[in-house]
Amino acid sequence: MPVDFALSAMAKRSDRQPACWRRPFDRWLEGVEAGWSVPLLLAGFVSIWTLYLAVAYHGAGLHPDVLETWTYGRHFAWGYPKHPPLMGWVTGAWTSAFPLTDWSLQLMAMTNAALALWFVDLIARRFVGGHKRLLVLLLLMLTPAYQFHAQRFNANAVLLAVWPLATYCFLRAFETRAPLWAIAAGLTASLAMLGKYYSIFLVASFALSAMVHPLRRAYFTSSSPWISTAAGLLALFPHLQWLAETGAEPVYYAATHVRADFLTSLQDATNFLLGLAAAVSLAAATWVMIAGYRIRRLSRDMASSDPNLKLLWHVAVGTIVLPFITSIFLCTDLPSLWALQGLFLLAVPIVCSTRYRIERFYTVNAALLVAGIAIVAAVIAAPIHALYRNSHGYEEGRNFYHQAADKLTRLWHEEMGTPLSIVGGNDSLGLAVAFYSSDHPYYGDPFAYQYSLALPRQVTPERGWAALCFDDQDDCLEWTERMAAQAGHYVRREISIQSSLLGIPGARRNLVAFLVAPLREPGSAASSLATMLAKTNIAASRSTAARRAGLFVVIR
Incomplete structure (x- = not known):
């Protein structure tokens, strides 16, 4: 209680005769109603x-x-x-x-x-x-x-x-x-x-x-x-x-x-x-x-x-x-x-x-x-946080988003020679590639039967798609590889990525990329499968049975 009375007396005295450094703050308080x-x-x-x-x-x-x-x-x-x-x-x-x-x-x-x-x-x-x-x-x-x-x-x-x-x-x-x-x-x-x-x-x-x-x-x-x-x-x-x-x-x-x-x-x-x-x-x-x-x-x-x-x-x-x-x-x-x-x-x-x-x-x-x-x-905690995360990483892999997007896009261009239209796989990596890739592909969310994102009408699996998984994520790898095999010809590549902060090397993780080639033969079985998927209506695509069939579904 004595401390409280001391603060109260100090507050009243300060209001009557504020210190020089407090006067700009007092002017700021006076400007509320203005x-x-x-x-x-x-x-x-x-x-x-x-x-x-x-x-x-x-x-x-x-x-x-x-x-x-x-x-x-x-x-x-x-x-x-x-x-x-x-x-x-x-x-x-x-x-x-x-x-x-x-x-x-x-x-x-x-x-x-x-x-x-x-x-x-x-x-x-x-x-x-x-x-x-x-x-x-x-x-x-x-x-x-x-x-x-x-x-x-x-x-x-x-x-x-x-x-x-x-x-x-x-x-x-x-x-x-x-x-x-x-x-x-x-x-x-x-x-x-x-x-x-x-x-x-x-x-x-x-x-x-x-x-x-x-x-x-x-x-x-x-x-x-x-x-x-x-x-x-x-x-x-x-x-x-x-x-x-x-x-x-x-x-x-x-x-x-x-x-x-x-x-x-x-x-x-x-x-x-x-x-x-x-x-x-x-x-x-x-x-x-x-x-x-x-x-x-x-x-x-x-x-x-x-x-x-x-x-x-x-x-x-x-x-x-x-x-x-x-x-x-x-x-x-x-x-x-x-x-x-x-x-x-x-x-x-x-x-x-x-x-x-x-x-x-x-x-x-x-x-x-x-x-x-x-x-x-901003001055102390933020730099420490950046340095710590550069070496220890994030659970969702945020350290590697930029590099993963650049490498996957470059690999796609080298292998397919066309812009990347659709990306999937691990949720966080797929979303990151969609945002950070220069092609800005659409995220099709083909992993884990979770939910389905709408794709523009002109974006279909016939144009090919890519997916990324972390190499220690067995469920993503198994599911995506099965889906890629069903779609037709695909390429699997392993990618090693290391984070960097202002030239300071940081954590390292390995990724696996799946690249499914665009379909150029309208009469092929794979093309028929892709065409069927592209025409799947929204109700069927969101049904539990369709998801558990392991298909890459395009939603409108």
Whole structure:
């Protein structure tokens, strides 16, 4: 307690007579309502963490999840295998304007995180002003959600920006009950569902929170919730139709998380809560230091806070409790990273419900902590990480993506003399070759009967295809070689690759390449097989029987 009073006295003294080095920060805090402080913070956030990614992963390729989103986004569709289509749409739109480079997609990931924080600020400014708005963002920047989780842009990370946007629109629809905000709430809720079906917990939390709000009668007797429902279902209709026409493959993929072991699911659900607690631990400790002895007023401040702030708190509780209960009831696994996009629902009510003044001293210190962590990460941790991974490698083989793509493309040109159109084999290697090869072949995903990616109509097995497997991956080697033998003439080559970082040699791995020659004899049996496969319709191609037949299926 004496330490707390000492900090409180220091904070008040600093606000009255700030040290010279604090004055630029004070001017920055004064610019919040003028409209330039938050954009400056977010621009610095994107810059430093994009630099971190560029340094930490120099010499290595992008994460397979990011390459997968790019593969989906190469053509527009109302649905893709494994997940709903939003992540593919975002990456496709981004790469239509930016080059196909690592830094480009790293910038996309950090821009998505900054956009998420901007939408959080839209919510916070409805309840507080001044540097308390910045404090909400700074506390969120102390969680791993907006840097490390965000860098792996996938179906989880795409929700970072969508959830606060949907929450903001729902809040405005609830407050105003205006038709336009009701439509916006429905559309953004459907957008969240198109990001990942896990968002059903957010939508359900909206409904449950509205039911316990003091103004629930006024809201549910108005047209607002029904307009939102109609707009959301209308926006989801093309995807629902796609699911009905294609066998609902993303739904079946989601069902793979269902388990029969109740105790394992209970343990996963408990770890879900512990993981979330660990994710907010640094931010929570920082908030305790800021609030000091005033932390005892938290429950009283929450009880007397704006009813709409309580609404957000109830949404936060719903997005944690509902998946926890559902996971136990359905016996599914539940990683905590699935819920990281909802951490803002905790930060906004806690900070914005405070009835006391928070000295600038604390906000400046929080900003210094955030900046210090980012600088240390970019200047010290990133180079160490790059050096370590260069020598020890990644499980998925990211060290070798560039070299594997170059060698396979060169080998294909030497053997076949045509551009490489289709690549498959090991999932991560196939996705990497599709992205990093100068030919940018389409990834056909012919391995492990997992799921099938659509290929353009003009890309057929008759044009030949290649596949890569690691030499110690027996299942990939066996399956791909059997498929290559069925397709006709093929060449098998072994490739040795060593990673390199700024000329420093690193880990080494051996790959096996399969090259199936383009078919030039229309009357041959192999040509007949390829023609048959090229004409296989989407329903048949996605059936379990077709996959287990060991055929290379081209999907439209």
